[in-house]
Amino acid sequence: MLGSSMSIEDDAERQELEEELTPVNSASDPFYVLILGSDARESDSGSRSDVIMLARVDPSSGSVSLVSIPRDTMVTINGSTQKINAAYAHGGSAMAVRAVSEFAGVPISHFVSVHFEELEEIVDMLGGVWVDIPENISAGNGGMSFKAGNQLLTGEQALAYARERYHVSGGDFGRAQAQRQIVEAVIRQVLASSPVELPGLIGQLANCITTDLSVTDIVGYAQEFLGKELTVYSAICPSYTLNQDGVSYVATMFNEWKRMMQLVDAGLDPNDATAEIPSAQADNADLGAASNSPAPRDYEGLAANAMTTDDVAAVE
Known part of the structure; x- marks a missing residue:
């Protein structure tokens, strides 16, 4: 049964979303999920998406690809140049x-x-998550400092790490990497549970999200x-400020x-x-075309003199 906190309560919004989503043919076929996160503490409007992550899920191979799209990515929305996180607000x-x-x-x-x-509640529900923090981080907007290394984070610590963008290499790009690390850690922790525990655990976690999926779907x-041996790939859209x-x-x-x-x-x-x-992907002209981006197509010189997604601290 769909938990009340999971559902999109506005009927019109739910209908519009269903019209945009592409059905999956079977439970074993790969599919894409849009994951959004918001941080009302940092957002003026409270409705812009601070986390934008595209996940490709392939149940047959046991693989998940997590790709961050920077929230300030330049796109065209309703005929004007905007940041991509404005789409959710509009x-x-x-x-x-x-x-x-x-x-x-x-x-x-x-x-x-x-x-x-x-997110804090989800992590605590799982008993914490293991994350390999790639650098020493002094407290900034996240409110906590961290030593580099693999460590078990509480919900409060995971939230602070996911928020930090002032004292991490790459700024917002570094923060996006931290967010992918936490999502991966949550996935691994959930899938490490026993088949008997899994439905109940997912039922609990489902109360912390809003989604078109039912608990039965997620289970x-x-x-x-x-x-299967879980493989998680992590990346960010190659970008520059x-x-x-x-x-x-x-x-x-x-x-x-x-x-x-x-x-x-x-x-x-x-x-x-x-x-x-x-060849199937090489022949697909839509993949990564960014057809709604008005950013400069001649960008090599601009990127050479800007902060880029290569400036984050590397995770081993």
Whole structure:
């Protein structure tokens, strides 16, 4: 049964979202999920998505690819240049799905929204999560300091780590990496539970999210992963900071983004510089096309003089 806190309460919004989502043919087929997170403490409007993550889930191979899309990514929304996180503010979940689907060039089948405060509850419900923090971090906007190394984080610590963008390498890009680490840790912790415990655990966790999925759907997908060696790939849309008309944006490195999405769609490591693109993905002109981005297409010189997604601290 769908938990009341999971459902999208507004009927019109729910209908609009359903029209944007692409159904999955079978439980074993790969599919894309849009994961949004918001932090009302830092957001003026309280409705912009601070976390935008595209996940490709492949139950048959036991793999998940997590790809961050920087919240300040320059796109066109309703005919004007905006940051991609404005899509959720202007048009709710349906417009957010549409914006990310156009940007990545893939159909999106499911939507999940998590508030930062709910993230703390999820982590504590799991008994904490193991995260390898790549650098020493002094307390900034997250409110906590951390030593580098693999460590068990409480919900409060995970929330602080997911928020920190002032004292991490790469700023917002580094924060996006931390958020992917925590999502991966949650996934691993859930799938490490026994088949008997799994439905009850997911039922509890489901109360902390808003999604089009039912508890039964989530349990079914999770059960497809049981008995398989879980592979999680983690990446961020190759990007750089750009100031245009007095507004700070994140602009896309188009060639690198296209290749990354080709690898993601093929179920390969999106960070593998030597991987050969399969013909099915090479022939797909939509993958990583970022057709809704007005950012400069001649970007090499701009990126060379800006902060980029390569400036984050490397996770071993």
